[in-house]
Amino acid sequence: MSLGGGGGGTSSIPPWAVMRYITRRRRPEERGRRGGIGNPFAWLIFVLGALYFFVPLVGAFLHSIRTRPDIFLAYRQVLDDPKFFLGLGYSFTIGVVTILISLLIIVPTAYWVRLKVPRLRPFVEFVTLMPFVIPPVVLVFGLIRVYSSRPIVLTATDFGSDLLLVCAYVILSFPYMYRAVDTGLASIDVRTLTEAAQSLGAGWTRILLRVIFPNLRTALLSGAFLTLAIVIGEYTIAVFLARTAAFGPYLSLLGRSQPYTPAAVSLISFGLTWLAMLAIAFLGRGAQTRVQVAGAR
Amino acid sequence: MSFLELTGVQKHFGPTVAVEDFNLAAERGEFVSFLGPSGCGKTTTLRMIAGFEVPTAGTVVLDGTDITYRPPNRRNVGMVFQSYALFPNMTVGDNVGFGLKVRKRPSDQTKRRVHELLELVHLGDKMDRYPYQLSGGQQQRVALARALAFEPEVLLLDEPLSALDAKIRVTLRHEIRAIQRQLGITTVYVTHDQEEALSLSDRVVVMSEGRIEQIGTPFEVYNFPQTAFVASFVGTLNVLPAVVVDSEAGGLSLAGQSFRIARPVTARVGSTIAVALRPEMVSLGERLTQDNNVRGTVVDVSFLGSIVRIRVAVTEGVVVTVDEFNEPTLVLPQIGETATVSFPAEGPLVLESIPVVDPDELIAEA
Amino acid sequence: MATVTDLDGQEMPPVSPARRRFGWAWVGLLPFFLFSLAFMFLPALYLVVGSFRNNAGDLTLQNYEDLQTGIIPGAFLTTIEVSLVTAVAGGIFGLLLAYSVILGGLPRFLRTALMTFSGVASNFAGVPLALAFIFTLGQLGFVTVILRDLGFDIRQTGFRLTSKFGVELVYMYFQFPLMVLIIAPALEGLRRDWREAAENMGASAYQYWRHVALPILTPSILGTMILLFGNAFGAQATAFQLTGGTLNLVPIIIGSQIRGDVLHNPGLGYAMAMGMVAIMAMSIGLYSVLQRRAERWLRS
Numbered sequence: 001m002s003l004g005g006g007g008g009g010t011s012s013i014p015p016w017a018v019m020r021y022i023t024r025r026r027r028p029e030e031r032g033r034r035g036g037i038g039n040p041f042a043w044l045i046f047v048l049g050a051l052y053f054f055v056p057l058v059g060a061f062l063h064s065i066r067t068r069p070d071i072f073l074a075y076r077q078v079l080d081d082p083k084f085f086l087g088l089g090y091s092f093t094i095g096v097v098t099i100l101i102s103l104l105i106i107v108p109t110a111y112w113v114r115l116k117v118p119r120l121r122p123f124v125e126f127v128t129l130m131p132f133v134i135p136p137v138v139l140v141f142g143l144i145r146v147y148s149s150r151p152i153v154l155t156a157t158d159f160g161s162d163l164l165l166v167c168a169y170v171i172l173s174f175p176y177m178y179r180a181v182d183t184g185l186a187s188i189d190v191r192t193l194t195e196a197a198q199s200l201g202a203g204w205t206r207i208l209l210r211v212i213f214p215n216l217r218t219a220l221l222s223g224a225f226l227t228l229a230i231v232i233g234e235y236t237i238a239v240f241l242a243r244t245a246a247f248g249p250y251l252s253l254l255g256r257s258q259p260y261t262p263a264a265v266s267l268i269s270f271g272l273t274w275l276a277m278l279a280i281a282f283l284g285r286g287a288q289t290r291v292q293v294a295g296a297r
Numbered sequence: 298m299s300f301l302e303l304t305g306v307q308k309h310f311g312p313t314v315a316v317e318d319f320n321l322a323a324e325r326g327e328f329v330s331f332l333g334p335s336g337c338g339k340t341t342t343l344r345m346i347a348g349f350e351v352p353t354a355g356t357v358v359l360d361g362t363d364i365t366y367r368p369p370n371r372r373n374v375g376m377v378f379q380s381y382a383l384f385p386n387m388t389v390g391d392n393v394g395f396g397l398k399v400r401k402r403p404s405d406q407t408k409r410r411v412h413e414l415l416e417l418v419h420l421g422d423k424m425d426r427y428p429y430q431l432s433g434g435q436q437q438r439v440a441l442a443r444a445l446a447f448e449p450e451v452l453l454l455d456e457p458l459s460a461l462d463a464k465i466r467v468t469l470r471h472e473i474r475a476i477q478r479q480l481g482i483t484t485v486y487v488t489h490d491q492e493e494a495l496s497l498s499d500r501v502v503v504m505s506e507g508r509i510e511q512i513g514t515p516f517e518v519y520n521f522p523q524t525a526f527v528a529s530f531v532g533t534l535n536v537l538p539a540v541v542v543d544s545e546a547g548g549l550s551l552a553g554q555s556f557r558i559a560r561p562v563t564a565r566v567g568s569t570i571a572v573a574l575r576p577e578m579v580s581l582g583e584r585l586t587q588d589n590n591v592r593g594t595v596v597d598v599s600f601l602g603s604i605v606r607i608r609v610a611v612t613e614g615v616v617v618t619v620d621e622f623n624e625p626t627l628v629l630p631q632i633g634e635t636a637t638v639s640f641p642a643e644g645p646l647v648l649e650s651i652p653v654v655d656p657d658e659l660i661a662e663a
Numbered sequence: 664m665a666t667v668t669d670l671d672g673q674e675m676p677p678v679s680p681a682r683r684r685f686g687w688a689w690v691g692l693l694p695f696f697l698f699s700l701a702f703m704f705l706p707a708l709y710l711v712v713g714s715f716r717n718n719a720g721d722l723t724l725q726n727y728e729d730l731q732t733g734i735i736p737g738a739f740l741t742t743i744e745v746s747l748v749t750a751v752a753g754g755i756f757g758l759l760l761a762y763s764v765i766l767g768g769l770p771r772f773l774r775t776a777l778m779t780f781s782g783v784a785s786n787f788a789g790v791p792l793a794l795a796f797i798f799t800l801g802q803l804g805f806v807t808v809i810l811r812d813l814g815f816d817i818r819q820t821g822f823r824l825t826s827k828f829g830v831e832l833v834y835m836y837f838q839f840p841l842m843v844l845i846i847a848p849a850l851e852g853l854r855r856d857w858r859e860a861a862e863n864m865g866a867s868a869y870q871y872w873r874h875v876a877l878p879i880l881t882p883s884i885l886g887t888m889i890l891l892f893g894n895a896f897g898a899q900a901t902a903f904q905l906t907g908g909t910l911n912l913v914p915i916i917i918g919s920q921i922r923g924d925v926l927h928n929p930g931l932g933y934a935m936a937m938g939m940v941a942i943m944a945m946s947i948g949l950y951s952v953l954q955r956r957a958e959r960w961l962r963s
Binding site: 039041042043045046049052053055056057058059060062063105106108109112113116117120122124125126127129130131132133134135137138139140141142143145146167168170171174183222225226229230233235236251252262263265266269270273274277278281 | 688689691692694695696698699701702703705706707708709710756759760762763764766767768769773775776777778779780782783784786787789790791792794795796798799800804805806835836839848893894897899900914917918929932933936939940943944947951
Binding site: 347348349368369370371372373374375376378380382383384385386387395396398399400429443444447 | 854856857860865866867870874875878879959960
């Protein structure tokens with residue numbers, strides 16, 4: 001199964017060559033084959049899409065600057081509000097821990113499946129897609145039931161609940177992490193790399209750490225990044241585990257108390273997220289793997 | 298007028314010159330190969346004939362019509378791709394019939410033609426298979442059938458055999474040539490394998506760095522190379538630095554040992570020139586009947602099947618490669634022994650005004 | 664164990680039979696399966712068990728019977744309809760968008776922009792998304808106001824953000840990007856030499872798309888649409904914020920039942936969730952099948 005991501009691009013012609021070709025002197029028979037720079041049809045679609053995506057953002061922005069007399073009051077309030085940074089910080093930390101644990105579980109698993117037990121691949125894939133199937137509210141209720149009674153009680157303490165939150169998010173991250181790692185592994189020849197490393201005397205840990213992880217850099221980054229985006233935006237599980245310090249509940253609370261700030265906050269987080277995504281795309285330039293899938297609730 | 302004419306064709310990609318001043322006049326039914334190392338421009342030129350690239354300058358004329366700027370789907374040339382490029386969602390039969398379907402031929406006619414071509418490539422029973430069910434060699438044959446189905450005026454092949462096993466490569470290339478002869482279709486064949494080019498073609502175009510080095514029959518190109526590149530790219534070649542002793546009489550000296558070539562030399566006495574000598578012209582062992590005998594030390598003996606290749610160092614850095622036919626009675630020299638190599642005066646060719654090209658350097662650059 | 668000697672008669676160390684080695688390989692997957700068990704399957708088990716319990720705690724099939732009563736069948740139908748519409752429409756336009764930046768000859772930076780934007784937008788759902796649309800197309804939204812000033816009152820046409828259509832329109836915001844992200848690799852996987860071979864045989868652009876490219880892409884497109892269906896089906900927060908709960912969608916009802924908002928019948932909630940799980944599981948199964956087919960072709 002391949003939920004996004006793939007190896008190897010199609011075009012090996014440099015862009016300036018394409019531009020030159022497109023803007024060359026044309027003979028009559030040739031006109032009408034490709035109309036101008038880029039396809040006009042493609043431009044139309046793109047512009048429509050861009051309109052659809054940006055107009056609501058503009059709407060949110062316009063709303064957020066309705067405050068008088070200072071139109072950026074909402075933004076100032078947000079940036080002055082310690083809870084904004086606390087919420088962001090808390091969710092960010094939870095996100096990072098989630099990513100680390102998820103990587104530690106997923107990368108060896110995906111690697112092992114590819115190398116040793118390819119027959120179990122459908123099972124593993126199915127398990128990683130399960131989080132799509134279970135509604136978050138059901139998941140969190142189940143978690144609370146299981147871990148608020150003996151033998152393992154986690155919900156009683158802050159640390160325990162934080163732990164539970166992380167574990168729930170790790171589960172939520174499985175589809176994206178596994179997809180990203182699996183695709184990344186597909187585009188590097190895992191078997192050959194492993195055999196080469198083994199013939200040079202490397203053991204499993206070293207192979208994973210020095211050979212596999214570095215080559216999966218982009219895949220890991222994109223999977224990690226998506227997980228972060230999910231964690232920061234997540235609401236249901238955080239609320240039910242009484243993690244009001246998280247960013248999702250903070251945003252929701254804000255929505256109820258103040259009229260203009262939620263718009264400002266969501267725009268800020270949207271912008272920050274997009275910048276980070278661009279940073280990843282920039283870092284991963286030239287590598288074979290691509291930015292990965294995301295899903296919404 | 299020739300059937301396929303390329304005149305003054307050039308292709309620039311920004312500052313890079315991929316093809317420069319390419320001129321070729323191919324006759325109807327001729328089999329022409331473009332031979333050269335990677336990056337020499339042979340594929341780019343082929344793609345200009347097919348229409349996937351447009352020349353920066355120059356013209357492509359097919360049967361009197363200028364097709365230089367015609368889009369590829371209106372050219373009536375058939376192309377076989379290196380990667381086969383069979384459509385994975387269609388059966389073999391549908392793949393082969395695609396060109397006819399696009400031209401809106403009636404379906405019974407298409408069916409008949411598809412059968413005909415699949416029989417021609419010996420895959421008549423595979424009509425309902427899908428490409429992924431076939432081997433590489435079979436896929437390539439389907440690609441060939443597909444390219445020929447709509448009766449193109451020219452057949453273009455872009456390194457069609459490079460992805461296949463050695464044995465299949467040999468059988469398939471003979472099949473391709475046989476079919477080409479049978480149909481009498483003008484063909485352009487791009488390859489970096491000189492054995493392929495030499496054994497299949499009516500004429501070979503040897504290319505290097507975007508330029509044509511030489512056009513000629515395989516015999517001509519092999520035996521009478523016009524440039525050092527052709528001499529060293531086509532076949533194995535000894536290139537020896539010889540000092541001119543007597544221009545008129547063709548007297549030269551190699552590391553102090555004198556030898557003679559059959560024609561006068563234009564370079565002046567005392568200068569060093571490059572002399573090319575084919576290994577098969579050289580014999581091992583002193584032959585008083587031969588014009589030239591040169592002594593040296595054996596540095597390598599390689600067994601190549603039907604040929605034994607012996608390398609004799611005349612002096613430091615000057616090595617003569619000798620090819621001897623493998624016979625049971627052959628006594629192989631030991632490394633380190635002194636040996637004499639002999640060759641006739643007609644053997645060596647002078648490569649005028651060209652620096653000595655070391656074949657090993659060519660390997661390092663590849 | 665038999666001893667093995669090499670050609671010189673030296674004894675070689677014994678080799679364990681391959682059979683035994685294979686049997687233990689799955690152990691490497693244990694951490695993964697254990698973690699999933701602990702934090703996903705076990706809680707999910709509560710879902711299954713809970714669906715068979717009533718408020719008093721006894722085992723019963725009542726919940727499943729109740730699935731067929733009241734607003735629930737309607738809710739399933741509505742949710743399926745909304746998911747289907749957004750899956751198909753989102754799939755089609757998402758495909759066109761991906762085409763435009765990958766194959767449409769647009770400048771390269773637009774492609775990066777779209778891909779990264781899609782990564783963000785596909786997660787933008789929930790309260791912020793709903794709010795953004797309310798501020799744009801709601802009663803006092805800026806577009807509504809602009810249009811009204813131009814003389815066109817969209818509310819006259821019956822358009823309401825709180826309607827099914829409004830929800831569908833908003834859902835597109837994460838459906839389009841999801842489609843773009845997933846179908847992009849498939850579009851890139853369309854090899855250039857297929858297009859060239861088709862052109863070489865005389866096919867026009869339309870013929871190429873109709874006979875070669877679209878058929879090759881179809882399993883991927885269908886599979887992704889199924890994924891979009893599942894994605895929309897599970898979406899909850901967005902619709903809730905938009906409609907205030909007036910639109911009956913399965914996830915919303917599940918949430919309220921389990922949370923104890925309205926009727927507080929968690930067993931019923933769990934039973935509904937089971938229904939949802941069944942639908943999702945079927946979608947994912949279908950998606951798998953189609954993806955395998957697509958993989959096989961795109962790899963050839």
